[in-house]
Amino acid sequence: MDGGQIVAAALKAQGVTFLYTLVGGHISPILVAAQQRGIRVVDVRHEATAVFAADATARLTGIPGVAAVTAGPGVTNTLTALKNAQMAQSPVVLLGGAAPTALRGRGALQDMDQMALLRSVVKWSAAARRVRDLAPMLHTAFEQAQSGVPGPVFVECPIDLLYAEPVVRNLYGAQRGGRSLGARLLQAYLRWHVNRLFAGVPANPVQAPRPIAPALPSAERVAAAAAALQKAQRPVILIGSQALRTPNQAADLAGALTAIGAPVYLSGMARGLLGRDHALHLRHKRREALKEADLVLLAGVPCDFRLDYGNQISRRARFISVNRSRDELARNRRPEIGIQADPGVFLRQLAAHKFDGERWTPWLAQIQARDRERNAEIAVQAETPTASINPLHLCREINAALGPESIIVADGGDFVATASYIVQPPGPLTWLDPGPFGTLGVGAGFALAAKLCRPAAEVWLLYGDGAAGFSLMEFDTLVRHQAPVIAVIGNDGGWTQIAREQVEMLHSDVATVLAQSDYHRVVEGLGAVGLRLDDPELAAETLAQARQVAATRPVLVNALLGKTDFRKGSISM
Template sequence: MFQCITGVKEERNHPIWLSHSSAQRKSILHPIQGRRRRIKLLEKMIMLSLLFMTVALAVMIVFLVKLLTKGNFSRNLMDVGKGRISVFRLFYSVQSDSRNFGGEIVADVLKAHGVKWVFTLCGGHISPILVSCEKNDIRVVDTRNEATAAFAADAVSRLGEPIGVACVTAGPGVTNTLTAVQNAQMAQSAVLIIGGATSYLLKGRGSLQDIDQIGIMKPVCKHVVSVSRVRDIAPTLRKAIQIARSDVPGPVFVEMPVDALHPIHVVEAEMKLNRKPNSIRGYLIHWQAAKFYHCTIHSFAFQNRFMELYLSRLFSDAWKPTDVAPLPVKYKKASSFQVKSCRDLLTRSKQPLIIIGGQAMLLPDRIQDLVSALKVINVPCYCNGMARGLLADAEHIQMFHKRREALKEADLVILAGAACDFRLDYGRSLNPEAKIIAINRSNALLRQNVNVFWKASIFLQADPCDFIIQLADSLSDVAAYVQPEDWLRRLKSRDQQAEEDISKLAKTELTSPGINPIALLRNIEELIPKDAIIVMDGGDFVGTAAYVLKARGPLKWLDPGAFGTLGVGAGFALGAKLCHPDLPVWIIFGDGAFGFSVAEIDSLVRHQTPVIAIIGNDNGWAQIQRTQISLFGSSIGCVLSPAIAYEKVAEGFGAIGFAIDSSNANELNKMITSIKDQPRAAFVNALIGRTNFRDGSVSI
């Protein structure tokens, strides 16, 4: 019967058991099952008690060891008893009298990583970082908007610095960077955003500017992390910078609570901790405080002890020597077998083509090797984004126009860091019969839209710069590599014809009054020095400029990239001029885009970064307006005021300002000559008309 009750299946079929009614069975089972539950509960309680006793014993042992190692045993006990030190200080190594603070550690790490500038808009949460950077000879460059600070950090990263750094205050300071951070992510730019934050204790309690910054930044960053202890600042920053620079570079976000950045005595004073009273009056005050906070003396004391525990943990081992040196940067490389397979396709090709994306510029120290390798391979190349200007001294293989036609005719296309996104019509621009070799650090971009609109013969998740150099080296093993000279000449002839066609458009009639924008840009092309860095920020005017202006060399062209962001101009120019103070920096603005940068004229003037800006002013969002009118017959929302004197606005901020229109356009050369050596930023408000040059371009 007992076996039957305890659940043995065979015994449940016993005649005696089956003879009982359901109620009788329940009456038999109920007390036995109840006893079994009580036995199990007792066993759990015994196990928990043993576990608790073990933990308590371990804590006591640690407590005694800490007491003994801190010096005189009786003195430590007396200090704890008198309230001179918190009991938690016996568990943590805390230097209560230290005047060091977390902001100094941040500056030390940045200095060790070769950071020369920190871009910022000041805020109370981040003051310790900015002050420490100043002491460490890291230049603090403050802007008028946090987005500009992040854009400037993006620019210095693209131009070859180890990493760009922007430090912004909590809440709106962080959220103001979102567009710029997303732009950096899509441009694969290594940027570190340091965001201030409220104390960890006050998170979610209604503190000033307290929001879920980690949750907000996570979708647009490669890595997000929040520091909770001072001693974690250095390793957290080192790891974040390594992640930002490795594999596919991108932005990272490190949240720094305000109490982790200030000295311990400041944080302790702000906590208003109450030590054990040493007089009758002190006890009375303590009692009144407890009544005021609607709690008992014991609960008030508990809160006090909890705060002491938090403080001790926050500053434990904070000032122990720590490594701040950079961690190694990692990225994948193509194997020799993969390179050989690609070489075989290249040597069999009659009409090969290389599309070089900005990702090929991520190794600035190897750019000249990349140029030499492309000269050895000697096939037509189109350079996109940051790769513009890569082949400035190898024009015989660099093509600018008629890319779609060339892609349809090519029998081999090498996508070196270029993705099949909207810029390649999602892969539809490629010849479906051609062999495709795709090289990209990002596996997602490597296979973007594959088997939908295109297919590849070889996929390589590797650095495109390294791959091209390896491919050129492998050609030395080929007895007779036949270079496609006829194919090169045909594409070059077509390219030159396109240039002539654009030149003719400089003389065509306009659809609205003003300077012919193509004529203006051709004039600017002649005026821009051969060593200048060109920054592009706009829609229709900049889209036209991309056909006319030529990048002056490697890493001398800055545009937003795949995100198509407006408002990058001032930030990019600020970063570029700081990186290369001896090089001219020119900005090509559309009048709509310039509106995002107006206040930053102050930043350019204040930081003594003389740039020359051309504003193509057609008093509207022409790129959108054109399509909107053709589709819907309305220009609603696309028209700007024609009366804005941008040159006067620039002068109001202390810059140089000029205006030109169709009546004095021929004076541009004289104006540029007069301002090019000035120590101040200069802005030219060019009143342009409109042409049909970009009819058919759709901004979606």
């Protein structure tokens, strides 16, 4: 096998089914060999999209997502997406092309120090220098991406390791003649260099992957947490994305939370874990509940800006934190009981202890009443007339249109944050947002991966009109790869989440104003179907039409929104 075939064989052995890429000469052997081995090669229009799609694939399948990009600008274009995966703790493997090994530092095409550039945004990185390095390096990359705190990794694959040996010898001119002493010495060096590149490759270079076991909590720590919970009168459990790192165990995790019986708030990838109507699942007024609770259990959630750096938790409450990361376990707020372990495993073990959920009934009823009150407020606000369409009304119509197998992809600021209060994921692993890095531009890559990984699911991509500008061109990708998603742009003609505070605090809307452009016409030019929505009375009808179209083709609803003060004062620092 040449190097490209070795890489493809290693990916196949790891269970990889999709390879996301933007083609480049440095990586062509990998793409061709992957296709020959039955891995679906999905080519996109920007390298960041390839990494975003790999990120979403990892979240939905539990197998590291893989992207391959060409050298130089191909690698640099992935930086934001890699950092997003790092912050979201997604196991992603990035394969990057590189200049020929003998020409590094001599002005070769797209040659640069890629390792130094990526070191701060990946968990682990390595550069192959011989063909025999490729398989063991990839084996290690997959282990590193999944072990401990998951994250992105980078493997640099120079072009001369990927092509067949005769091609590489010709590339270096190692077989060319020459009479001068200098020419003969150069020929001898190049022959030695090529011989070294291809030496020592075993007949069967690819190893079988080893299962990655999650960090297990000690029985003593689980028992201590159980004892504290059994004594609590007003407990709150907050679940984060880490608890869903093993997707096929989501149903067991939901069952464990039901058995425990304490009120639950869900965040990140955990949204939808308990379905839409579970009695223990609370959605609103989380800050108030955390302040009133006498015990707070964070399962895979750090005390970062989303919890006001731990200040949302009452200082009088007993505080338990479970996290894969030692750093996140005690960041900003040290727990009384800290457990460095997989939160999903911990919760399943915790459920083995007996709890009397009925003693928490008055507390649960109190916060359920607040949920109902907030839902009633939102319903009233949704009926308030605005120019064009009230965004709350549109979100309620989207929520009503969702089927039981729908997946929601969130890519935006103000409109998407509004939707997060109203649009309810129907089940586990049906909500995809960027995570704590707050990255705009994830939408098309996430939606593409969701549709490929779950072809039967109805994928809804909720775009802000600002965020849509990062990846609207990927509708070309969705059309070519027959990934019929439903996109809805909340088009209010601005960067509204920023404008809310900037205008009030600095008295200027500079750089926050956009045109309410005809985005539906853009996607029509790329082969998709575009629908314009500017009448609230037609919202349900237009969304129904979009669902019909999405049976076969990608569709975008360009929904013209009016302004509301629903999220006034929502700035985050």
